Amino acid sequence: MSSNDNHHAMDEARAEVASAEALESPEVVKAATVAATTGPRRSPLVTLAWITPGTIWLLLFLIAPLVMILLVSVWNRTPTGFDAFAFSVDSYGRLFQTSVFATTLRDTIFRAILVTLLCVLIGYPIAYYLARCVKAVKFQIALFIVVLAPFWVAYIVRIVAWNPVLGRQGVINYFLVEIVGIVDEPIDALYFSSLAVTIVLIQVYVLFMVTPIFFQLATLDNASIEAARDLGATPAKTFREVVFPLSLPGVLIGCIFVFVLVMGEFTTVRLIGGGTIQSVGTLVYDYYKLPDLPAAAAGATILVAVMTVGVAVLLRFSKIREVV
Amino acid sequence: MTIIWYLVALAIIAIPFAAMVFLPINKSKPILLVFFLLFIVFMYGPMLTMGVLSLQGTTGSMTLPAKELFSFHWYSELQSTSSVMVSVRQGISKSLWLSLIVAVITAILSLTLGMAFRRAFRGSGILFYAILLSLMTPGLLLSLGLSFLLYYAGIAKGEGTVGYLPIIGVQAVWALPFGFLVMMSVFNRYDARAEEAARDLGASSVRTFREVTLPLIWTGVFGAGLFGFTLALNEFERTFLVSGSIITLPLQLYIITSSSVLRPYVYSLGVVTILISFLLIALFLVVSAVTGRKTTRAIEDDDGGSMNTSAMQAAPSGD
Numbered sequence: 001m002s003s004n005d006n007h008h009a010m011d012e013a014r015a016e017v018a019s020a021e022a023l024e025s026p027e028v029v030k031a032a033t034v035a036a037t038t039g040p041r042r043s044p045l046v047t048l049a050w051i052t053p054g055t056i057w058l059l060l061f062l063i064a065p066l067v068m069i070l071l072v073s074v075w076n077r078t079p080t081g082f083d084a085f086a087f088s089v090d091s092y093g094r095l096f097q098t099s100v101f102a103t104t105l106r107d108t109i110f111r112a113i114l115v116t117l118l119c120v121l122i123g124y125p126i127a128y129y130l131a132r133c134v135k136a137v138k139f140q141i142a143l144f145i146v147v148l149a150p151f152w153v154a155y156i157v158r159i160v161a162w163n164p165v166l167g168r169q170g171v172i173n174y175f176l177v178e179i180v181g182i183v184d185e186p187i188d189a190l191y192f193s194s195l196a197v198t199i200v201l202i203q204v205y206v207l208f209m210v211t212p213i214f215f216q217l218a219t220l221d222n223a224s225i226e227a228a229r230d231l232g233a234t235p236a237k238t239f240r241e242v243v244f245p246l247s248l249p250g251v252l253i254g255c256i257f258v259f260v261l262v263m264g265e266f267t268t269v270r271l272i273g274g275g276t277i278q279s280v281g282t283l284v285y286d287y288y289k290l291p292d293l294p295a296a297a298a299g300a301t302i303l304v305a306v307m308t309v310g311v312a313v314l315l316r317f318s319k320i321r322e323v324v
Numbered sequence: 325m326t327i328i329w330y331l332v333a334l335a336i337i338a339i340p341f342a343a344m345v346f347l348p349i350n351k352s353k354p355i356l357l358v359f360f361l362l363f364i365v366f367m368y369g370p371m372l373t374m375g376v377l378s379l380q381g382t383t384g385s386m387t388l389p390a391k392e393l394f395s396f397h398w399y400s401e402l403q404s405t406s407s408v409m410v411s412v413r414q415g416i417s418k419s420l421w422l423s424l425i426v427a428v429i430t431a432i433l434s435l436t437l438g439m440a441f442r443r444a445f446r447g448s449g450i451l452f453y454a455i456l457l458s459l460m461t462p463g464l465l466l467s468l469g470l471s472f473l474l475y476y477a478g479i480a481k482g483e484g485t486v487g488y489l490p491i492i493g494v495q496a497v498w499a500l501p502f503g504f505l506v507m508m509s510v511f512n513r514y515d516a517r518a519e520e521a522a523r524d525l526g527a528s529s530v531r532t533f534r535e536v537t538l539p540l541i542w543t544g545v546f547g548a549g550l551f552g553f554t555l556a557l558n559e560f561e562r563t564f565l566v567s568g569s570i571i572t573l574p575l576q577l578y579i580i581t582s583s584s585v586l587r588p589y590v591y592s593l594g595v596v597t598i599l600i601s602f603l604l605i606a607l608f609l610v611v612s613a614v615t616g617r618k619t620t621r622a623i624e625d626d627d628g629g630s631m632n633t634s635a636m637q638a639a640p641s642g643d
Contacts, residue, residue: 041443042443042529044445046529047440047443047445050436050437050439050440051436051437051440051445051451052436053432053433053436054433054436054437054440054451054455054500054504055451055454057429057433057493057496057497057500058451058454058455058458058497058500060493061466061470061490061493061494061496061497062454062457062458062461062466062497063454064469064470064473065465065466065468065469065470065472065473066461066465066466066469067469068469068470068472068473068476069465069468069469069472071472072472081475082472082475084476118337121337121338121341122337122363124341124344125340125341125343125344125356125359125360126359126360126363128344128356129353129356129357129359129360130360132349133349133353133356133357145605145609146364147363147364147367149602149605150367150368150371152554152558152601152602152604152605153371153558153597153598153601153602154557154558154560154573154574154577154594154597154598154601155558155560155561155574156558156560156574156577156578156581157371157558157574157577157594157597157598158370158371159581160374160577160581160590160591160594161370161371161373161374161594162370163374163386163387163581163586164370164373164374164377164386164387164388164591165369165370165373167387169387169388170387170388171369171373171388174388174389189326203366203367203370235346235347235348235349235352236345236346239344239345240345244345256460257459257460260460260462261460261462263462264461264462264463264464264465265462266462266463266464266561267560267561267578270582271578271581271582281462281464284464284468285464288468288471288565293472293475296468297468297472300464300465300468300469303462303465304465
């Protein structure tokens with residue numbers, strides 16, 4: 001095998017990598033949307049009729065609430081709520097009066113990054129196993145359904161189910177003390193703690209990582225992998241230069257999902273953290289209950305801003321890879 | 325000291341990833357298999373523990389070891405006349421009704437949007453992102469924003485006058501991207517030639533839609549509705565701040581778990597909701613299997629040169 005051929009095959013593999021990465025750009029998403037069109041020609045009025053119900057629903061129950069958060073954050077506070085169109089930015093001042101909000105924001109960002117990284121570390125091998133190691137398609141689909149099924153269980157039930165597992169008398173402590181015996185005393189760090197919250201968050205959100213990576217890996221072209229391997233690339237090199245780059249769009253989508261959802265997390269932190277652990281979500285809720293609606297809105301606005309920056313950084317990161 | 329434990333845990337978690345990167349697939353496969361099984365334990369273990377604890381007798385506790393296995397005491401407790409259980413049962417029936425309404429709305433919205441996206445139109449990109457935005461919006465924020473809107477509209481919070489619309493609204497928004505993606509995949513496999521034939525034979529577009537398109541895609545619409553039902557039934561954070569005095573099942577569970585002293589009926593209630601969800605998934609799988617077969621058959625018929633029968637039937641009535 002000449003080195004020329006070798007280069008050629010690697011170039012082809014790289015070209016495929018580039019095309020897969022190009023999928024992330026908005027134009028391509030739009031093109032993909034358009035490519036799904038199978039319908040007959042029709043008048044603009046018919047189009048309008050088809051989009052009207054969905055658009056109204058989205059405007060009313062998605063866009064308007066989000067705009068409202070932004071507006072209320074700069075409106076005046078009243079004892080029961082807010083004074084519409086009376087502008088003031090005091091709400092932001094109230095948030096930063098003490099260091100609680102800033103500290104919690106930092107912790108929340110840190111937790112979101114940590115959970116996202118751990119979800120990649122756990123979710124990627126799972127998706128890889130399903131997509132590349134299970135050969136029979138029927139078996140693959142069946143296993144994928146088994147993996148995905150917990151997503152359909154009420155999220156609050158999944159959190160409640162951790163009750164008997166964590167905790168001083170929980171399954172994990174029982175296992176550690178009675179069976180393995182590596183600790184003499186039950187570990188307190190497993191309940192109402194940052195560790196417990198992190199474990200449960202991973203369990204709740206890891207499927208948002210597994211699914212996109214699985215779809216990306218399952219549709220991956222075997223030829224380029226075999227080519228790289230046949231040409232003498234080590235498994236590590238094949239993975240680094242062919243498989244991983246090709247699966248990157250899936251990883252990226254998974255990271256965006258997990259990061260954003262963990263940033264905005266409320267229920268897990270409240271129920272597993274038991275009031276000792278805070279997130280921006282729980283602080284926003286506390287302000288809402290006071291009631292200090294503008295401060296709650298200001299907290300939520302900052303949350304959205306941080307999420308947007310996070311997503312932008314992730315997208316930027318993938319763009320850099322494309323250039324290199 | 326704790327830091328060391330965390331690093332050890334991290335190293336263990338990283339083993340399968342490292343194996344995947346550095347070993348050839350036939351060597352990493354056993355490691356990945358073990359990891360996969362551990363992952364299944366991680367995902368299902370807590371629920372399974374909950375299931376076992378829900379089968380305890382009267383003296384059952386909230387933690388292991390389980391006492392007096394196996395008994396249905398805590399399931400029959402769900403039928404008792406205590407005030408908690410009465411409100412739990414009300415929550416269940418309210419949730420089922422609400423989910424049914426959300427299912428119908430999700431199906432209609434997914435169908436109309438799916439039809440719209442069959443051809444490119446101005447602003448389709450923005451609409452596409454708006455649909456996906458609801459996947460990305462944290463539930464609490466959506467709930468918060470809508471509660472502001474209700475307050476602004478003059479409906480004071482906590483007085484129970486908000487009605488069902490806000491709940492249905494946010495739940496359908498949450499289910500919409502899933503239903504929409506189901507419809508997109510249906511239309512991706514869909515063969516438009518039957519429609520064209522009906523149109524060529526003089527059927528109006530309304531008639532074509534009703535008698536050709538809809539019969540071919542109804543299972544997809546049903547699937548979108550099922551997504552809506554399941555997601556609505558389990559929805560908590562989006563509903564949380566806009567429910568007023570209406571207590572759905574997940575809200576009831578939140579109230580129970582965050583306030584009172586817990587008894588194992590929480591577990592039996594959890595198991596019941598899990599069973600309902602799994603039943604719905606099974607139904608969805610059956611329906612999508614039927615859809616797949618039906619669409620394939622329609623295309624095969626067409627390729628065989630014979631015109632689609634539904635188009636034939638539609639044509640005469642089109643006059």
